[in-house]
Amino acid sequence: STKEYICKKAKGQGPPPQPPTSGPGWNDKCGSWMADPFNDFCYLFNYLSMRTWAEARADCINQGGDLVSITDPFEQAFIHGVIQTTPTGISLWMGGHDSVTEGGWEWTDSSPFRYIHWNAGNPDDYFGEDCLSILINSGYWNDDNCQNKRGYICKRRGRTPEPPPPHDGFMTALVCQNSLAVIHCPEESVINIQSAFYGRKNDDTCPHFGESGGTCTVDGILPIYRERCDNRPYCVARAHIEVDPCPTVSKYLEIVYSCEQKVCLHGLGVEDGN
Incomplete structure (x- = not known):
């Protein structure tokens, strides 16, 4: 006779979950992820799933992206505007780290680390903090202990059809x-x-x-x-x-x-x- 069963897999392993293809929040550019209309990228905000920096990155990669990089003030404003509505937590993981060379900060998705938005006094490498998080209330960046369990933000490139041309300069x-x-x-x-x-x-x-x-x-x-x-x-x-x-x-x-x-x-x- 056939019986029902339950499967279990390790974090960040196995096929990624299949997102919905319609319904509230779904869009052509990013699917179930959130789209920034002024760049080519999509964002997934994981507020409640608390993971270490490495676990968070593994989950983002498993879903076709990476931990978020922020490369200009417009992207910073978009991210901060979204996370200000976060229901809980102090900060969220981003993709910055200086684990290769102390003080040599880089993004995991290989974006140039030129734009910065450090919190006052950071980075301070307090007890070997090598991973980057963004403070929810202020939006400033903080070097953080990679083993802390936090929510996180994933980023990937979206489907970008050619936008309609401006009309009469507007x-x-x-x-x-x-x-x-x-x-x-x-x-x-x-x-x-x-x-x-x-x-x-x-x-x-x-x-x-x-x-x-x-x-x-x-x-x-x-x-x-x-x-x-x-x-x-x-x-x-x-x-x-x-x-x-x-x-x-x-x-x-x-x-x-x-x-x-x-x-x-x-x-x-x-x-x-x-």
């Missing part, structure tokens, strides 16, 4: 409900918000949240994002509002913006947004 950022995006402009230019909409106008945008039908417009979004983003090189846009006038309708945030040269704004005397 770009559009689309963010599905309860997701984040970092809006940013090239060096020596700043954001100029043209319009901002939060709600739902059609069924085609963010369709994987479309279990509930209907349309909705949340008032007062444009002044919020003009204050938050105008005349800054980058800002974080989160598709969420505390008091939701239409909670049964799944929503998205649509921001139309342009990147203006700093010198133009200063010459016109509009640095303060007036």
Whole structure:
């Protein structure tokens, strides 16, 4: 007779788990991982699975990625914006280490270790700390004991179809409900918000949240994002509002913006947004 059975495998071994191919949070670029719309990468935030640095890296590799590297301030802002909502913990593992040469920090995915965001007094190599973690509250980096058990962040390259060209010099950022995006402009230019909409106008945008039908417009979004983003090189846009006038309708945030040269704004005397 045939009996049911239970299998067990070691951490980080065996075939990786198969992610879903649809449903809330799924996207074409990254599947079930979180996409940063302004780079080619995908991120998996493991808050509750506590592992040593080596165990965390093995799990990331098993899922087709590696522990996260942070290579510029825009990626730093995106990561910090996400982990600020972490329900527990002090810090999360990243892919930096100086285990080969003390003080010679490098990323496990071979990205250049040029951009840094150290916490005050770090790295201090306190009792031989050779692995890198990011502090959840502040976003600053800390050299850490590799044997500590922490949550961790994985990173991999996503599927990146060619984006649509800007129209009339304006770009559009689309963010599905309860997701984040970092809006940013090239060096020596700043954001100029043209319009901002939060709600739902059609069924085609963010369709994987479309279990509930209907349309909705949340008032007062444009002044919020003009204050938050105008005349800054980058800002974080989160598709969420505390008091939701239409909670049964799944929503998205649509921001139309342009990147203006700093010198133009200063010459016109509009640095303060007036």
